[in-house]
Amino acid sequence: MIQFILRRLAVAIPTLLVLIVVSFMLMKMAPGNPFAGEKNVPQAVLDNIFARYGLDKPEWQQLLEYVYNVVFRFDFGPSFQYRDRTVNDIIAQGFPVTFTYGAWAFVLAALIGVSLGIVAAVRQNSWADYFAVGVTIGAQVVPNFVMAPLLVLVFTLWLRWLPGGGWNGGHWSNVILPVIALSTSYMANIARITRSSMLEVLSSNYIRTARAKGLPSRQVIFEHALRPALLPVVSYLGPVFVGMVTGSVVIDLYFSTGGIGQAFVNSALNRDYSTILGITVLLGALTIAANLIVDILYAWIDPKIQL
Amino acid sequence: MAQVLTVKDLSVRFALHESEVTAVDGLNFALEAGETLAVVGESGSGKSQAFMALMGLLAKNGSVSGQALLGDVDLLNLSKTALNEYRGRDVAMIFQDPMTSLNPALRIKQQLAEVLVRHKGQDAKEAERNSIAMLERVGIPEPAKRANAYPHQMSGGMRQRVMIAMALLCQPKILIADEPTTALDVTVQAQMLDLFKSLTDDFGTALVLITHDLGVVAGVADRMMVMYGGRSVEKGTVDDLFYDPRHPYTLGLLHSTPHIAKRAARLDPIQGLPPSLEHLPKGCSFNPRCAFAFDRCIAERPPLTEAGPGRQKACFYEGPMAYGKVA
Numbered sequence: 001m002i003q004f005i006l007r008r009l010a011v012a013i014p015t016l017l018v019l020i021v022v023s024f025m026l027m028k029m030a031p032g033n034p035f036a037g038e039k040n041v042p043q044a045v046l047d048n049i050f051a052r053y054g055l056d057k058p059e060w061q062q063l064l065e066y067v068y069n070v071v072f073r074f075d076f077g078p079s080f081q082y083r084d085r086t087v088n089d090i091i092a093q094g095f096p097v098t099f100t101y102g103a104w105a106f107v108l109a110a111l112i113g114v115s116l117g118i119v120a121a122v123r124q125n126s127w128a129d130y131f132a133v134g135v136t137i138g139a140q141v142v143p144n145f146v147m148a149p150l151l152v153l154v155f156t157l158w159l160r161w162l163p164g165g166g167w168n169g170g171h172w173s174n175v176i177l178p179v180i181a182l183s184t185s186y187m188a189n190i191a192r193i194t195r196s197s198m199l200e201v202l203s204s205n206y207i208r209t210a211r212a213k214g215l216p217s218r219q220v221i222f223e224h225a226l227r228p229a230l231l232p233v234v235s236y237l238g239p240v241f242v243g244m245v246t247g248s249v250v251i252d253l254y255f256s257t258g259g260i261g262q263a264f265v266n267s268a269l270n271r272d273y274s275t276i277l278g279i280t281v282l283l284g285a286l287t288i289a290a291n292l293i294v295d296i297l298y299a300w301i302d303p304k305i306q307l
Numbered sequence: 308m309a310q311v312l313t314v315k316d317l318s319v320r321f322a323l324h325e326s327e328v329t330a331v332d333g334l335n336f337a338l339e340a341g342e343t344l345a346v347v348g349e350s351g352s353g354k355s356q357a358f359m360a361l362m363g364l365l366a367k368n369g370s371v372s373g374q375a376l377l378g379d380v381d382l383l384n385l386s387k388t389a390l391n392e393y394r395g396r397d398v399a400m401i402f403q404d405p406m407t408s409l410n411p412a413l414r415i416k417q418q419l420a421e422v423l424v425r426h427k428g429q430d431a432k433e434a435e436r437n438s439i440a441m442l443e444r445v446g447i448p449e450p451a452k453r454a455n456a457y458p459h460q461m462s463g464g465m466r467q468r469v470m471i472a473m474a475l476l477c478q479p480k481i482l483i484a485d486e487p488t489t490a491l492d493v494t495v496q497a498q499m500l501d502l503f504k505s506l507t508d509d510f511g512t513a514l515v516l517i518t519h520d521l522g523v524v525a526g527v528a529d530r531m532m533v534m535y536g537g538r539s540v541e542k543g544t545v546d547d548l549f550y551d552p553r554h555p556y557t558l559g560l561l562h563s564t565p566h567i568a569k570r571a572a573r574l575d576p577i578q579g580l581p582p583s584l585e586h587l588p589k590g591c592s593f594n595p596r597c598a599f600a601f602d603r604c605i606a607e608r609p610p611l612t613e614a615g616p617g618r619q620k621a622c623f624y625e626g627p628m629a630y631g632k633v634a
Contacts (some may be wrong), residue, residue: 124367191321212362212402213422213473214395219388223421227412246534305410 004307014287017067019284020277024063027273034055034080034271053080066277072206076278081270094260095282100170105183106244110237111148113187114230115248117194121229139188148181155282162271165256178255179304182248186240193236198229222259226302234301238294242287246279311480311513312338312398317373317383318361318539319353329585330356332537333612336372338481343507343514345524345545347560348534354517358483362400363390370382377480396426399474403486405466409458415442415469416454422476441472445502446586464495471502478510485517499554500527521564525549533557536582537593539611543618553620555597591622601622 035041035049050056054065069075076087120132142150155177156164168174201207202225210224211217247261260279267275299305318506319331326626331353338344347355353391360371375382377397382390394400402408410418419438429437435454442450445468458466467487474482484503490495504527507514516528524531524545531548532543533556541554541578553557579596582588591609603623614620 205402205404206410208364209402209408209470209473210410211364212394212400213425214393215393215421215425216391219421219425224410224413228410301412304459 001307008292014285015288016281020067020281023277023280025123027276028059034270041252077274079275080270087274088199090263090275091094091278094258094263097167098259098261099245099258101175102245102247104175104179106241108179109183109187111188114194116191116267118198118292121289124199136188136191137237139184144181144185145250151177151181166172167257171280178257182244182251190233197232201225231301232295233277234294238290242290246283309340310337311340313376315374318355319356320370330537330584336532338513341513343516345516345518345528345531347518347524347531350521351581352534353537355485356535358517362394371496395422395477396477396482399479400483400533401470401474401487404490405470406464406518409466411458414455422473426477441476443455445472463484464491464558465489469501475506475510479512482507483515488523520614521560526571534561537584537585543622547618553600553614554622556593557629
C-alpha cells in the first residue's frame with residue numbers, strides 16, 4: 001500500500017514535468033504574446049518589457065529557469081497580465097474560493113446522487129424510481145449557465161433569501177447558490193450511474209445468495225450490494241472532483257465569486273503565460289492526486305485489485 | 308417418516324409484456340425428513356422456478372399461488388420479513404454457478420458468519436469459529452486460513468464447498484440444490500455428491516436435487532419427480548423409475564443418457580424440442596413428441612394418478628413401452 005503510493009508519486013514527478021514542457025511549447029507555438037495589445041508600442045519599449053520578464057532569452061533557457069523556479073523555489077513567476085501580482089498570489093487568492101464551493105458541491109452531488117441512485121434501483125418502477133429519474137433528467141438537461149440565473153431569480157429576486165453574488169469571505173449564504181448551481185448536473189450523472197450499476201448488482205447471483213440466506217433487505221443492500229455497485233461511480237468521481245474543485249468559469253462569472261476558473265480563462269485569453277502554466281500544473285497535480293485516491297478506493301471496493 | 312414439506316397446487320406465473328406464462332402448473336409433492344428427492348426435467352420444465360418460488364426468489368414479474376407447508380407454516384403466505392426468518396435457517400438453497408454465487412467483495416468468513424449471527428444470534432467471534440469448523444467439515448484444507456480469503460482466490464469446486472458449508476450452517480430441515488454440480492469438473496462432481504450425501508445424512512436434512520443429469524440421480528436420490536412443461540409427469544422411487552418407467556418421457560430421458568454398460572453406437576435423444584410455455588400443446592404437453600400418443604392424449608390432459616405402490620404418473624397409455632418406438 002505505502003509502496004504503491006510511493007511508486008505512484010515517483011511516476012507523478014515526470015508526468016508533471018512532461019505536462020509543463022508540453023504546455024510551455026504549445027503556448028510558445030500559439031501566435032501572439034502577452035504584450036501584443038492594440039496600442040502601438042515603440043519597439044524599444046517592447047524590448048524593455050521583454051527583457052524584464054525574461055522573454056528575450058532563448059526559449060529553452062526560459063523553460064529551464066521556469067522549471068528551476070517551480071521545483072526549487074515553488075515560485076510560479078510574475079503574472080504577465082497584472083504587474084503587481086505573482087501567479088502564486090493569483091492561485092492563493094482564487095483557489096481557496098474555488099476549492100470551497102467546489103468541494104461542497106462535490107460532497108452534495110456525491111451524497112444526493114448516490115442516495116437517489118440507490119433508492120431508484122431498490123424501488124425500481126415505483127413512484128420513487130420515477131421521481132428520482134425525473135429529477136435526474138431535469139437536473140441533467142438544465143446546464144449550469146441556465147441553472148445559475150434561475151437560482152438567482154428564485155432565491156435572490158423572488159424569495160430574497162440569499163445574496164445573488166459576491167464571496168464575502170466564504171460566508172455560508174454566499175456559498176449556497178454556487179454550490180447548488182455547480183452540483184446539479186454532476187449529481188444527476190452520479191445518480192444515473194449508481195442506479196444502473198445497482199440494478200445490475202441487485203440482479204446478480206450473489207445477491208440472490210444473500211437473499212436466500214434470509215438476510216434482511218437492508219443488510220443485503222448495504223453490506224452486499226452497495227460496495228460492488230459503487231465501482232463505476234468511484235471511477236467517475238475522480239475526474240469530477242478535479243473538475244469541480246478547479247472551478248467553473250460560469251459559476252465565477254454569474255456569482256462574482258472570484259474563483260480560479262475565471263482567472264484561468266482570462267489568462268488564456270490574455271496569453272498570460274505564467275498564469276496559464278501555474279494553473280495547469282495545479283490542475284495536473286490535483287488530477288494525479290485524485291487518480292491515486294480513486295485507485296486506492298478501487299482496491300478497497302474490489303479485492304481482486306492488488307495495489 | 309414425518310413430512311417436512313408439503314406442497315399443494317403450486318403454480319408459478321410470469322407476466323410478460325402482454326401475456327402471462329405459466330412456468331409451474333399445479334405441482335403437488337411431499338418431502339420426507341432426511342430423504343433425497345431428485346427433481347428431473349429439461350430446461351424450461353419449471354423445476355428450478357418451483358423451488359425459487361418456495362424461497363421467495365422469483366423475478367419481479369413472477370407470481371405464485373398454492374401452499375407450501377413447512378410444519379404448519381405456509382411459506383408462500385408469508386411477508387418478506389417473515390420469510391427471512393425461515394430461509395437460510397430451515398430451508399437453504401445452493402445454486403448452479405459457484406463462480407458467481409459468492410459476493411466478490413466480502414471475505415468467506417464474513418459471508419458464512421453472518422448467517423449464524425442472523426439466525427442463531429451468535430456473536431461475531433462465536434459465529435466465525437463455527438464457520439471455520441463448518442469449512443473444515445466440507446473438506447476445505449486449512450479452513451482458518453481459507454476463511455480469510457476472498458471468493459476469487461478459490462477454485463470452482465472450493466467455492467461450491469463454501470456454498471454447501473454456508474447452506475448447512477444452521478442445519479436446515481431442507482436443502483435445495485439447484486444443479487449443484489453442473490458447473491463443476493466431472494472429477495469434482497462425484498466428490499461433491501458424496502459430500503452432499505454424507506452431510507445431509509449427518510444433519511437429517513432432506514435434500515432436493517434439481518438436475519437434468521440422471522447419472523447424479525442414480526447415485527444419491529431416494530425418490531424422483533420428473534417434470535415436463537411445468538407439471539410433474541411421473542413420481543416414484545428411483546429404482547422404480549429407472550428400471551420400470553411408466554411415462555414415455557421418463558423412458559425417453561433414460562435413453563438419452565449415455566450408459567457405460569450399453570455399447571450403443573449413438574445416443575437416442577428424445578425427438579423435438581421442449582414446448583414453449585407460452586404455447587403449450589393441447590391435451591398432454593408431451594403428445595407432439597410421444598410415440599405412444601393416441602387421440603385421447605390430444606383432447607385431454609392426463610391427471611397424475613396412482614400407477615402402483617408409491618408411484619404416480621400422468622399418462623393415458625397403459626400398454627407396453629419398447630424403446631425405439633418413442634423416437
